[in-house]
Each structure stands twice: as structure tokens, then as C-alpha cells.
Amino acid sequence: MTPTAPRPGARRPQPPEGPGRGRRPRPLTVAPVAFAPASGAATGGAADRPGRPPVPPVEPRLTVHAIDTYRGTTEAGLRLDLSYEENGTYRPLERYEALAGGRTKDPLLVGDELKEGRYEITLHLAEYFAGIGARLPEPPYLDEVPLRFTVADAAQRHHVAILFSPWNYSYYRGS
Amino acid sequence: MAGISTHVLDVAHGRPGAGMRIDFSVLDDGAYRLVRTLRTNQEGRTDEPVLKPEEAKAGKYELLFHVGEYYAGLRGGRPAAQFVERVPVRFTVFDVTQHFHVPLLCTPSSCTTYRGS
Numbered sequence: 321m322t323p324t325a326p327r328p329g330a331r332r333p334q335p336p337e338g339p340g341r342g343r344r345p346r347p348l349t350v351a352p353v354a355f356a357p358a359s360g361a362a363t364g365g366a367a368d369r370p371g372r373p374p375v376p377p378v379e380p381r382l383t384v385h386a387i388d389t390y391r392g393t394t395e396a397g398l399r400l401d402l403s404y405e406e407n408g409t410y411r412p413l414e415r416y417e418a419l420a421g422g423r424t425k426d427p428l429l430v431g432d433e434l435k436e437g438r439y440e441i442t443l444h445l446a447e448y449f450a451g452i453g454a455r456l457p458e459p460p461y462l463d464e465v466p467l468r469f470t471v472a473d474a475a476q477r478h479h480v481a482i483l484f485s486p487w488n489y490s491y492y493r494g495s
Numbered sequence: 496m497a498g499i500s501t502h503v504l505d506v507a508h509g510r511p512g513a514g515m516r517i518d519f520s521v522l523d524d525g526a527y528r529l530v531r532t533l534r535t536n537q538e539g540r541t542d543e544p545v546l547k548p549e550e551a552k553a554g555k556y557e558l559l560f561h562v563g564e565y566y567a568g569l570r571g572g573r574p575a576a577q578f579v580e581r582v583p584v585r586f587t588v589f590d591v592t593q594h595f596h597v598p599l600l601c602t603p604s605s606c607t608t609y610r611g612s
Contacts, residue, residue, distance in 0.1 A: 438580070457589040461610055466583050472576035492605030493578040
């Protein structure tokens with residue numbers, strides 16, 4: 321180990337970029353920064369390019385991305401129902417249909433539509449897999465799959481990342 | 496062996512999810528009716544089967560995992576809003592001669608379930 325090598329746990333050294341000198345490191349406690357647009361296309365990291373203004377704080381929103389790990393790519397038409405818990409029951413808010421690729425055309429909720437509390441997204445998996453012609457038992461193991469999650473801070477962006485197949489699913493708070 | 500079993504793994508800590516409450520329900524006339532409440536043992540399994548082979552019937556079932564309460568317990572009971580709190584896993588027993596093992600892998604902000612064996 322050379323004297324300049326970082327110690328374990330030490331902060332990662334800043335990349336030695338000429339034009340970027342004098343840039344302050346981004347604070348670690350800000351709200352999540354803007355991500356790629358819903359099309360999924362990478363932006364090329366414009367936010368990191370020197371000389372560009374810092375990314376403004378993003379509007380809170382709820383977005384979803386559901387990936388069919390059975391097919392390897394999500395076909396268009398996966399139906400999602402969004403509900404919000406009130407007085408112990410989930411009240412339906414809106415119904416969406418995911419595009420090919422597994423995202424919705426628009427965020428499910430934007431700005432002050434996103435509230436603190438408990439939400440549920442129901443995935444209509446049996447309908448989806450029947451639609452793409454998957455050969456499954458009848459009735460299939462998974463049909464309408466409820467994914468419940470809590471929004472503790474409505475000022476933050478919330479992205480629900482979902483992986484699903486006819487036999488399993490995962491979801492997590494993505495970014 | 497037919498019937499239903501489960502197993503909870505706390506993958507945030509790399510150990511079994513011990514002491515987690517699970518409500519087991521069956522879909523009956525369009526609503527989930529509680530059959531029994533279970534609690535995971537030190538291995539993250541239940542001492543008794545969720546559903547014994549002789550009780551197995553084709554139908555729709557729900558295992559409601561109290562993940563938020565489990566992590567609150569690890570924090571000495573202090574509640575903290577986390578992304579994943581109560582996790583209902585709804586599945587269909589389509590063949591009573593088959594066994595249905597329904598595990599849950601969880602963290603405070605994610606969970607995974609699959610048909611195991």
C-alpha cells in the first residue's frame with residue numbers, strides 16, 4: 321500500500337478532472353437526484369458534466385418499473401392498480417397499463433398527488449401471462465399480486481422496482 | 496408431502512427472520528378469512544405446518560408477513576416507517592397433491608417470494 325492509497329472506509333478520492341477543479345463535492349444528504357427519463361434511455365450523465373448548473377430538486381413522484389424475468393422483457397399490457405390505505409382498507413385510486421419494457425407512460429403520482437401513507441400496487445400477473453401465451457397450471461400459482469409499501473416522506477421520489485415471473489416476485493424501493 | 500409451509504429470511508442481517516408474525520388466510524366467498532396466526536421460530540420456519548397435508552384444499556391463500564413489526568422488534572420496539580411493512584403474499588394451491596413452500600426474503604425496503612421446495 322502506497323502512502324497515498326486510501327484507507328479502507330476512507331472517502332473515495334475525487335476523479336482528477338481538469339475542467340472540474342473547484343467543484344464542490346455533492347452533499348450526501350440531498351433528496352434523490354434526477355434520474356433517467358421514463359423511456360429508460362441513459363442521459364449520458366449531463367448532471368455530472370462540469371460547467372452545467374446543478375440539477376434542481378426534483379418534484380416528488382411515484383414511478384414503477386416491472387420486469388418480466390420469465391420472458392426476459394416485459395410485453396406491453398401489464399395491468400397495475402394503485403390503491404391508498406384509508407381507515408384500514410385500500411381504496412382504489414387509478415388503473416394503469418404498463419408499456420412494453422414495463423414502465424408506465426407517466427408517473428403514477430406527481431407532486432402533491434403523492435401523500436404520506438400506505439399504498440398498494442396490484443399486478444395482474446395471471447392475465448399478463450395468459451396474454452403472452454405462457455403455459456401455466458390453471459388456475460396459476462400467482463394471479464393478482466398485491467405489493468404494499470409505505471411512503472414516509474412525500475417530498476421524496478419513490479420508485480417501485482419489480483421483478484416478476486409466474487412463480488416469484490420481488491419488489492424494492494429503487495431509484 | 497402436500498400442504499403449505501414457509502420460511503422467513505432476514506437478508507438485511509443474513510439470518511433467519513425469527514419471531515415474525517404471519518397471518519394465514521384462505522379466500523372464502525371473495526374475502527380472505529383468517530385461519531391461524533403463526534410465529535416463526537429461531538430458524539425462521541414455523542413449528543407447525545402452515546397447512547397440514549390432510550387439510551390441503553385447492554384454492555387461494557394469503558400469508559401476511561408482519562415485516563415492519565419484526566424490524567421494530569429488532570430496534571427494541573421503536574417503530575420507524577419503512578418501505579416494506581405488512582407483506583401479503585397471495586397464491587393459489589392448484590393441486591392438493593403438491594406441496595407449496597412459500598418463503599419470504601425481506602429487508603426493511605424490499606422483499607422477495609417464490610415457490611420453493
